[in-house]
Amino acid sequence: MAVPFTSSTMRKAEETGQLLSEAINTGDKAEAIRCVEQLLTLSVPVCMRLTPEAYSQECIRLRVGVEDALSDAYITMLVTPGMTISELKQKVSRDYGFHPSLQCWIIGKRFAKDGDTLFSHNVTTDDDQAFLFIKSAYSANLSHEQQKQEEQNRKIGGIIENIEVLSRGPAELGARSKQPQTPPKQKTLPEIPPKPVIGWSCLQCTYMNKPTRPGCAMCSASRPENYQIPDIYLPDEEETRRIQQEELASLQYQQSIREEREKNFLSLLETDNHDLVSNTEEICCPICCEEVVAGEGATLRECLHSFCRECVKMTILNCLDAEVACPYADGEYSCDCKLLDREIKTLLSPDEYQKFLELRLNIAESRSENSYHCKTPDCPGWCIFEDDVNEFACDICNETNCLLCKAIHKGMNCKEYQDDLRLRAENDAAAKRTTEILEMMLKNGEAMYCPKCKVIIQKKDGCDWICCLMCKTEICWVTKQARWGPQGSGDVSGGCKCRINGVPCHPNCQNCH
Numbered sequence: 186m187a188v189p190f191t192s193s194t195m196r197k198a199e200e201t202g203q204l205l206s207e208a209i210n211t212g213d214k215a216e217a218i219r220c221v222e223q224l225l226t227l228s229v230p231v232c233m234r235l236t237p238e239a240y241s242q243e244c245i246r247l248r249v250g251v252e253d254a255l256s257d258a259y260i261t262m263l264v265t266p267g268m269t270i271s272e273l274k275q276k277v278s279r280d281y282g283f284h285p286s287l288q289c290w291i292i293g294k295r296f297a298k299d300g301d302t303l304f305s306h307n308v309t310t311d312d313d314q315a316f317l318f319i320k321s322a323y324s325a326n327l328s329h330e331q332q333k334q335e336e337q338n339r340k341i342g343g344i345i346e347n348i349e350v351l352s353r354g355p356a357e358l359g360a361r362s363k364q365p366q367t368p369p370k371q372k373t374l375p376e377i378p379p380k381p382v383i384g385w386s387c388l389q390c391t392y393m394n395k396p397t398r399p400g401c402a403m404c405s406a407s408r409p410e411n412y413q414i415p416d417i418y419l420p421d422e423e424e425t426r427r428i429q430q431e432e433l434a435s436l437q438y439q440q441s442i443r444e445e446r447e448k449n450f451l452s453l454l455e456t457d458n459h460d461l462v463s464n465t466e467e468i469c470c471p472i473c474c475e476e477v478v479a480g481e482g483a484t485l486r487e488c489l490h491s492f493c494r495e496c497v498k499m500t501i502l503n504c505l506d507a508e509v510a511c512p513y514a515d516g517e518y519s520c521d522c523k524l525l526d527r528e529i530k531t532l533l534s535p536d537e538y539q540k541f542l543e544l545r546l547n548i549a550e551s552r553s554e555n556s557y558h559c560k561t562p563d564c565p566g567w568c569i570f571e572d573d574v575n576e577f578a579c580d581i582c583n584e585t586n587c588l589l590c591k592a593i594h595k596g597m598n599c600k601e602y603q604d605d606l607r608l609r610a611e612n613d614a615a616a617k618r619t620t621e622i623l624e625m626m627l628k629n630g631e632a633m634y635c636p637k638c639k640v641i642i643q644k645k646d647g648c649d650w651i652c653c654l655m656c657k658t659e660i661c662w663v664t665k666q667a668r669w670g671p672q673g674s675g676d677v678s679g680g681c682k683c684r685i686n687g688v689p690c691h692p693n694c695q696n697c698h
Contacts, residue, residue: 190229198229240267240304246311247303251403253319258403263423266309271299277317282393289318385412397424461531464491472496472512483532485511488522497524498532501541505657506674507548521675551638551656560586560593636660636667649697661697664690668697 190198205220207213224231244263251258262280264273274285290297292306292315308315384393385408387401394401396414401407420428456462464482469475470493477493484491490513500512501524509529511520530538543565550556550567559566559579566581570588577586584593587602594602623641626632632643638656649662659668661681670679683690683697690697 194227194229198224198227198231201227202231235267237267240265240302241309242267245309245313247308248312248314250314250316251319252316253321258405260402261427264303264308266302266304268303269299270297270301270303273303274299283319287320289320291316291318383415383418385409395420395424397428460527462486470496471515483528485522485528486525487511488513488520490520490522494532501529501532502537505544505652507545548657557586557588557591559584560591633660633662633665636665649695661690661694663694663697
């Protein structure tokens with residue numbers, strides 16, 4: 186056991202230590218050396234520490250990882266570099282309710298001692314990290330009564346003992362001795378009401394959070410929906426800073442959303458400037474099964490299906506309809522979106538596009554009930570007439586067509602032309618023979634009238650689906666009627682209604698598509 190120092194030695198050591206501190210603060214090197222030599226002579230243990238004023242007083246944000254035996258979470262604390270670990274434990278005890286004896290701090294992979302400063306562990310800037318492990322009360326030998334007693338000691342500052350004073354007179358002493366002795370009443374101190382805690386308790390970890398926090402600082406659970414922030418509550422400096430940071434983060438998020446929307450809008454405008462949209466990644470063409478590198482294929486605008494350009498071009502050239510449908514089809518789905526004119530024009534050559542436009546005109550002519558084609562051979566001119574119009578002057582061949590006779594009879598009126606036609610039919614044996622053969626084929630079922638334009642058509646071979654070359658009407662051969670309704674392909678309101686609910690249109694149907 187160490188021999189205690191005398192009071193004179195201790196007093197002299199304290200005075201010398203104070204003089205050494207003043208000499209260092211004033212920069213008196215000679216006096217500081219003298220004081221050090223005197224302390225060495227006294228051989229008294231000395232501890233040197235920097236004063237708090239030597240450290241930066243600016244608060245920094247310390248990112249603390251809090252862990253216990255069951256869970257972990259991250260919190261942010263405002264500290265100063267000169268704060269000791271003991272002061273840090275007291276701050277956690279005040280703010281979060283964890284007793285200092287339950288706290289174990291680890292900074293920079295080292296256990297932090299109570300006398301260490303945060304500066305000694307290189308905690309000097311915002312977002313430096315530290316780890317706090319919360320021990321259980323059992324492992325720290327801390328009982329609830331001990332914790333409560335320490336809290337009362339801090340609040341009261343001491344205990345006042347009541348002492349009963351007895352008189353020293355002999356008479357009173359004798360009289361008192363005759364009286365039955367009763368134990369003195371023990372006076373209990375009134376319990377100090379606990380300080381009201383403002384905040385909300387987490388339903389999962391029971392941690393008491395500050396009123397303005399939207400989620401638990403420990404386990405990140407949501408704040409109870411029925412909790413309301415008290416009207417009289419004023420956020421502290423840390424909460425105010427956190428709220429400002431959240432508002433700033435929200436503004437930055439909204440700004441990023443606006444910038445992304447503007448970027449997407451400009452990208453769409455740039456894409457719209459191209460008549461044909463190229464594929465942005467490598468694909469396998471679903472028609473020819475060939476690999477198509479990025480930028481070499483075509484992505485349709487209406488349905489976003491991608492193909493190689495050659496397959497889309499061949500689909501357009503082989504289409505017999507005015508509108509070209511997307512060629513995508515599998516076992517469960519067939520796309521019915523249409524190609525745009527700008528896409529078709531880009532894929533076809535000028536001659537091919539001109540032929541496609543002519544096909545559209547022919548289809549429009551055949552589907553119009555009041556259309557009339559010029560009777561001049563190989564003339565592409567046609568018109569749509571009204572009931573009160575009897576003549577059509579073709580602008581292409583400059584011939585005048587009679588809409589009543591459906592012919593050009595230049596120099597003759599309608600009666601003269603019809604009489605002449607009747608006479609020629611009687612004298613023309615070839616025309617008469619042709620008429621007889623057609624009537625026989627119609628009677629035997631080898632030919633039929635188109636249900637729309639009434640032209641005579643025949644079936645060569647194959648399935649029971651045929652298409653009229655004049656009006657482009659799809660026809661079911663076995664039922665001798667249109668395959669679809671008036672709206673065209675896919676309209677089941679009319680036509681033969683084949684394959685509806687899996688039922689063929691006729692027992693002899695050989696697939697009319």
